[in-house]
Amino acid sequence: MMRMQKISHKGIILVFTGDGKGKTTAAFGTALRTIGLGRRVAIVQFFKSQKTAEWKPLLRLAPSCRLFRCGGGFTWDTARKVNQKVADKAWRQCRALLRDKKYALVIFDEIHIALRYKFLKTSEVVRALRGKVASQHVILTGRGAPKSILRLADLITEMKCIKHPLSKGIPAQAGIDF
Ligand code: ATP
Ligand code: MG
DSSP states (O other), X not given: OOOOOXXXXXXXXXXXXXXXXXXXXXXXXXXXXXXXXXXXXXXXXXXXXXXXXXXXXXXXXXXXXXXXXXXOTTOTTTTHHXXXXXXXXXXXXXXXXXTXXXXXXXXXXXXXXXXXXXXXXXXXXXXXHHTSOTTOEEEEEOXXXXXXXXXXXSEEEEOOOSOOGGGGTOOOOTTTTO
């Protein structure tokens, strides 16, 4: 006889890291899944200056989703002050979202990059994640996730680059890369 499995809900922390392509798109794919259940998603994108094509359909499907793009680009040396401001603003959003029960899933895209360049304190991010709404799922993306984030995570997937068209000189493609 099959035993009934008890379904219990626990918010989990997912990390998508590594040097291969697929971190941000995996996060957006998961967002779609959550939206499909009629649940709310919030996404904060660190240092994204350009809109990628998935934003429009996502908002059309789920107008209740919150999408924050904190542009600034990757001109780290010349515009460190600007980027610091951008990161501070993005992090304020993140902190508020982690305490907001309305959102079943929150995604902090490229947050590891902000941590690596010390725009954010890892200890502060860890503290905020520990204090998040218990039922909320969180996805953190970006290459080079710090060790303390890896320790805290419930799920870690490392995208490993085996081959990338750029190495053959093939540039980023619409619909695939943006
Ligand atoms: P995606 O947004 O496509 O899921 P990602 O989030 O895993 O990619 P990022 O590190 O955020 O990857 O880089 C974004 C861009 O850089 C994408 O256009 C992607 O094709 C490109 N890219 C990712 N990995 C590599 C790689 N190993 N070599 C060259 N370009 C890469
Ligand atoms: Mg990415």
